[in-house]
Amino acid sequence: MHKYISENNLKALLDHLIADGKRVIAPRMDAGTPLYGPLADSAGIVLDQLPRRSAKETFFPVCEDIMSYDKEGQQVTLRDVSPASFPETILVGVRPCDAAAIPVLDAVFSWDYKDEFFLERRRKTTIVGLACTQADDACFCTAVGLSPADPKGSDLFLTPAEGGGYACETFTDKGEALVNNHGELFAEPNGAQALPLAEPQTEKFDLKKVKAWLDDHFEDPAWDSIAVRCVGCGACAFLCPACHCFDIVDEGTETAGKRRKSWDACGFWKFTHHASGHNPRDLQPKRYRNRIMHKFKYYDDKFGQTLCTGCGRCIRFCPVGIDIAAIVSEIGKK
Incomplete structure (x- = not known):
């Protein structure tokens, strides 16, 4: 289904949903700081910046509680x-690098064990x-086979149009339901051209060559020079839309406490x-x-895709300036 929605009607849609x-x-x-978070009303939305943390x-x-005891x-x-008890959710303004990571996480959380905490939130969430239309030097979605207009992972996808507003395209029943339930806010396509899309500058990786080198170079001395600057802070993993390591711990006293699931990172010593x-x-x-290895070999071995969507957050916010795109590009040329 193809539709059009004006900027004012998009805000009206959000206000209706909240009401x-x-x-x-x-x-x-x-x-x-731009971050994904719950809106009190549509006036709070910011659509011209990539949130610092992912969706x-x-x-x-x-961190979330999974059990308590007394x-x-x-x-x-x-x-x-x-x-x-999880609420029905509409996740709006999700950039392609974030939306594409969500099906990647689906595979992990429904693999050998079905994580109902993750899966129930997925079932109850519609992704817009x-x-x-803009990219910086850290963006490299095109290098891993995505694009600034890739609808992967989205139920409804918006493309900014010249003169304002958005061209809309639905890709799932959830997207169709959102449009049909608020049909008065959507119009037929008006023929407006899409605004020029972003153009990430990183050269496309040859992911097969990258994986082939990783398959045969686990003990390569090059790893010492590749990782010499890493301080193990975990910022890259916590900002990444596709990293998913977690720990489960019991916190409390003799008389009461909780079992909690919290993010973790393979870059941590412990x-x-x-x-x-x-x-x-x-x-x-x-x-x-x-x-x-996890992003460009192990995940591919198990699920047949790459555990990276090129969002560039790990490059922007690495305190010691490690550039994963440059590293992978160099590996692909070996």
Whole structure:
């Protein structure tokens, strides 16, 4: 289904959804930083900047309770957190690099074990994607086979049009339902041309050559020079829309507490630290090697796709200036 929606009607749509009790999450300013977060009304939406953190936390929160317990005398009461309580959500203004990562996460969270916390949020969320009309030096979505107008992962996709407003295209039943339920706000396509899309400058990777080199160079001395600057801060993993490592810990006292799931990162020293004291990734080059291997080899081995969507956040915010796109590009030329 192809439609058109004006900027005013898009804001009216968001206000209607909020008034109907839906949780609307979109880019907004938070202490001067663009972040995805729930809107109180449409006036708070910011669509001209890529949020610093990705949209994955809509489905995979930084930290969440999965169980609680209380102990009184010898009686212990366990309480599971029910995913059925999660609200219906509309996720709006999602850039292609973020939207494309969500099906990547689907494969992980429904693989050998079905994570109902993630999957229930997915079932209850409609994703409204937004094409990019600008890019910076860190953007490299085209290098990994995506594009600034790739609708992958979106239920409804918006493309900014000349003269204002957005061309709309639906890709799923959720997208169709959103349009049909608010049909008065959408119009037939008006023939307006799309605004010029962003043009990331990174040369397209030969992902087959990259993987072939990784297949045969686990012990290559090049890893020492590739990772010499990494300080293991984990910023890259926490900002990435596709990284998904987590830990589960019990927090509390003798009488009450919670079991919680929290983000983790393979770049942390303790991530592979055994109770015996042994650590198979005891040095930072080994940990950074795992990051590259996971994104461009291990995930591909298991699921047949790359665990990177080229959003560039890890490049923009790395405190020591590591450029994963430059590293992968160099690997592809070996």
